[in-house]
Amino acid sequence: DGGITQSPKYLFRKEGQNVTLSCEQNLNHDAMYWYRQDPGQGLRLIYYSQIVNDFQKGDIAEGYSVSREKKESFPLTVTSAQKNPTAFYLCASSMGATDTQYFGPGTRLTVL
Amino acid sequence: RKEVEQDPGPFNVPEGATVAFNCTYSNSASQSFFWYRQDCRKEPKLLMSVYSSGNEDGRFTAQLNRASQYISLLIRDSKLSDSATYLCVVNPNNQGGKLIFGQGTELSVKP
Numbered sequence: 001d002g003g004i005t006q007s008p009k010y011l012f013r014k015e016g017q018n019v020t021l022s023c024e025q026n027l028n029h030d031a032m033y034w035y036r037q038d039p040g041q042g043l044r045l046i047y048y049s050q051i052v053n054d055f056q057k058g059d060i061a062e063g064y065s066v067s068r069e070k071k072e073s074f075p076l077t078v079t080s081a082q083k084n085p086t087a088f089y090l091c092a093s094s095m096g097a098t099d100t101q102y103f104g105p106g107t108r109l110t111v112l
Numbered sequence: 113r114k115e116v117e118q119d120p121g122p123f124n125v126p127e128g129a130t131v132a133f134n135c136t137y138s139n140s141a142s143q144s145f146f147w148y149r150q151d152c153r154k155e156p157k158l159l160m161s162v163y164s165s166g167n168e169d170g171r172f173t174a175q176l177n178r179a180s181q182y183i184s185l186l187i188r189d190s191k192l193s194d195s196a197t198y199l200c201v202v203n204p205n206n207q208g209g210k211l212i213f214g215q216g217t218e219l220s221v222k223p
Contacts, residue, residue, distance in 0.1 A: 031209050033209070033211075035213075040215065041215055042116070042199070042212075042213035042214055042215045042216065043156070043199075043211070043213040044213075045210050045211070048209060048210065050209065058210065088153075090155055090156070094209060096209070097205075097209030098143070098144065098203065098205050098209065099209075100146070100158055100161065101209070101211060102158070103155040103156050103157070104155060105154070105155050106154070106155050108153075
């Protein structure tokens with residue numbers, strides 16, 4: 001099956017801990033994205049990557065970090081510097097920057 | 113002004129009704145437009161792209177008015193399964209693939 005997978009589905013974190021969210025795609029897409037969704041709000045872009053070993057900050061990158069060492073993988077680390085990390089995190093990918101984006105099932109992060 | 117703004121909703125309609133969602137965008141240089149559907153606690157899924165000439169897919173019709181910077185989605189003969197949040201999405205195409213999402217309009221179709 002081709003698609004985008006995210007893990008874990010639910011994640012609980014204590015304050016002060018860093019956590020890493022996984023995103024993998026086997027669609028051979030060049031571009032990958034991380035979004036955050038808060039209740040009643042639209043998705044907001046955290047980071048994006050158009051090609052391996054390159055990525056750019058989105059609108060709300062503070063407190064987050066990413067890497068793109070492989071085409072199929074784009075992990076997101078939520079650091080302790082992120083003030084309000086509790087949210088629904090969505091990973092997406094597209095063939096190119098102007099192509100349709102497809103989303104993974106998301107990870108719900110809760111800070112205890 | 114928000115970059116992408118949608119009707120606030122929620123829309124509560126009976127089965128079989130026709131419902132229209134409206135969306136405006138602020139960046140006049142935007143090139144690509146989409147409607148995504150998001151079910152409760154799930155990821156957004158592409159419903160349809162929106163083209164300048166307008167496009168139809170079964171009971172769904174999308175329209176784009178570039179002069180007014182306005183996008184619409186019409187759903188005819190609503191089904192219970194259409195209940196979801198509908199997201200208006202704009203890709204300015206000059207920002208590295210960054211999508212701008214509206215806050216979504218919730219639709220509830222009742223029997």
